[in-house]
Every structure is written in structure tokens, then in C-alpha cells.
Amino acid sequence: TLHGHTGPGPSAHGDAAVRRWFTGNQPVGGLAEPLYELFRDSEVTRLAVIDELVGTFFDGLDHTPLLADVGLAGIETPGVTGPTAAEPEPWLITAAEYERGCRLIEQREAEAGRDRVRRTTLSPRRSLTARRLVLGRSEGRCENPRCTGQPADVTDRRHPILEVDHVVELADGGRDHPSQMVALCPNCHAVKTRGSTRETLRGILLRVAAERHAGVPAVGDGSGGAPGGRR
Structure with missing residues (x-):
């Protein structure tokens, strides 16, 4: 305009x-x-636009330093310093935002088509949108049901100490989609990556990711909330 x-x-x-x-x-x-x-008004939409720009103009390149330079490399919300009276947990998202983000991710997957397999195998690219959705879904708690860590601890900015991870790696054919991603505390992430029980844990996490993703209620269903941190 x-x-x-x-x-x-x-x-x-x-x-x-x-x-x-x-x-x-x-x-x-x-x-x-x-x-x-x-x-x-929609952080998820902003992240989806960044994903599209990165995928269009930096395909095959490591865009991490660029995103770090502009403050977009981490999972914490840029510009948010901590909870306020109006927004006590700013990293949570609504069910509507979760669904909006998933639709944008799925639309991008459909447009990429079969070329997605080649790109994710040769140069895996991780979606900021998907990571943000999983973080918001987690309610700030590790999504491993067997977690024995410290789920109540937070960073100095009062954000959860979690690492968003693909249960099946992109290079192995996994999807960059919340239905195959989980938020894990650092210890559970290490077990999933290199622990002796990692194969058993991956099976559990695949089920958990699918169940928590499917647990999003329909927008306007009157539930007043949702499992997985969506308000």
C-alpha cells in the first residue's frame, strides 16, 4: 500500500x-x-514468513548466523523479558495459533512436494514455526512422560529450559512438523540422542508427539483451554 x-x-x-x-x-x-x-498480532505468522524467506533465498545455506544476528535463532520470544500482569506466560500459544501454524507448515510441505525429501536429506532445514508451536504446546514441561528432571526450573527470562527436537531426524525421513516433534529437558534430550535406551524412548516420544498434537481442540469448542499449554 x-x-x-x-x-x-x-x-x-x-x-x-x-x-x-x-x-x-x-x-x-x-x-x-x-x-x-x-x-x-500473530507470532506464529511472523515465524512462518521468516521460514518462507529463509527457504526461498538461503536454500542450501547455513542461515543460523543471520538469524542469530537479528535475534531469531533461539526458541525464546524476541522482545519478551518475562511475565507481566497482562501476559504471565508469554511463550504459551492459543489453540487457534497452534492450528494456524500447522496449516502454514502443511501448506509449505504440499508446495515443496517430493523436493522436500531431497532438501531435508542433503541440507536439513528446521522450521522456526514448528519449534515455536511445540514449545507452546508443552506448557513448559518436558514431554517425556518418564522425565525425572526439574520441570519447574526456568531461565533468567522465566522461559522453560527445553530443547525442541525431531523424534525422527529430518535426514532419516522425519517431518518438520509438531506431530513428530517434542520439547525435552536437556537430560531427556541427551538420552534420546545417545542413551542406551534411546530406541525405546524414541518409540514412546513418537506416540506422545502424535497424541499431544491430536489433542488440540477445535477453535471455539467452548473448552476454555487445551492439553499442551494452549489457552
């Missing part, structure tokens, strides 16, 4: 003519208002 500009806009093609147009007109522009409001 070009606010305050009533004349014809420039062609989307070319370079010099477009530059001259913008230099001469200096338009005030931005997203259309409905899109702006969606990006402002």
Missing part, C-alpha cells in the same frame, strides 16, 4: 526506472492493513 499516493505506480520490472520513480516520489508505503495487523 502506498499511502497518500494517487498516481500510477512504477512497473515491477526493470531497475533504473524504478529507482528514479522512488527517488522522485518518496512514497510512504507498507503492508496492507489486514496483513500488518496479522503480522503484528
Whole structure:
């Protein structure tokens, strides 16, 4: 949207003519208002856009340093310093946001088609959106039902000490989707990765991930809450 500009806009093609147009007109522009409001209000949508940009322009490259430079590498919500009276647990998400994020992930999977297998095998790319959904679903607790850790402990920013992980690695054919991902405390993550009981634990975690993913209630079902941290 070009606010305050009533004349014809420039062609989307070319370079010099477009530059001259913008230099001469200096338009005030931005997203259309409905899109702006969606990006402002939905963290899941913002992360899905980042995933799309990274997948489009950095395919096959390690984008981790770039995301770290702009504060988007971790699972903690950028800009959130801790709970407030209005938002006591800002890392939780609603059922509607969980469903929105899953739809965006599944749409991207469908568009990628068979090429997804080649990309995830040669250069696995992990979705920020999927990681955020799993973290919110976890209620801040390790999703291993056998966990014996310290589930009540948190970081200095009052966020849960959890690592979001794929039960089946992408390189082994797993999906970058919450139905095959879990939030684990560091100890359970280590057991799942290199413990002597890792194969048994992976089977348990696959079941848990599927059950917790399927536990999202329909939006507006009147339940007032949901298993897995969705309000």
C-alpha cells in the first residue's frame, strides 16, 4: 500500500526506472492493513514468513548466523523479558495459533512436494514455526512422560529450559512438523540422542508427539483451554 499516493505506480520490472520513480516520489508505503495487523498480532505468522524467506533465498545455506544476528535463532520470544500482569506466560500459544501454524507448515510441505525429501536429506532445514508451536504446546514441561528432571526450573527470562527436537531426524525421513516433534529437558534430550535406551524412548516420544498434537481442540469448542499449554 502506498499511502497518500494517487498516481500510477512504477512497473515491477526493470531497475533504473524504478529507482528514479522512488527517488522522485518518496512514497510512504507498507503492508496492507489486514496483513500488518496479522503480522503484528500473530507470532506464529511472523515465524512462518521468516521460514518462507529463509527457504526461498538461503536454500542450501547455513542461515543460523543471520538469524542469530537479528535475534531469531533461539526458541525464546524476541522482545519478551518475562511475565507481566497482562501476559504471565508469554511463550504459551492459543489453540487457534497452534492450528494456524500447522496449516502454514502443511501448506509449505504440499508446495515443496517430493523436493522436500531431497532438501531435508542433503541440507536439513528446521522450521522456526514448528519449534515455536511445540514449545507452546508443552506448557513448559518436558514431554517425556518418564522425565525425572526439574520441570519447574526456568531461565533468567522465566522461559522453560527445553530443547525442541525431531523424534525422527529430518535426514532419516522425519517431518518438520509438531506431530513428530517434542520439547525435552536437556537430560531427556541427551538420552534420546545417545542413551542406551534411546530406541525405546524414541518409540514412546513418537506416540506422545502424535497424541499431544491430536489433542488440540477445535477453535471455539467452548473448552476454555487445551492439553499442551494452549489457552
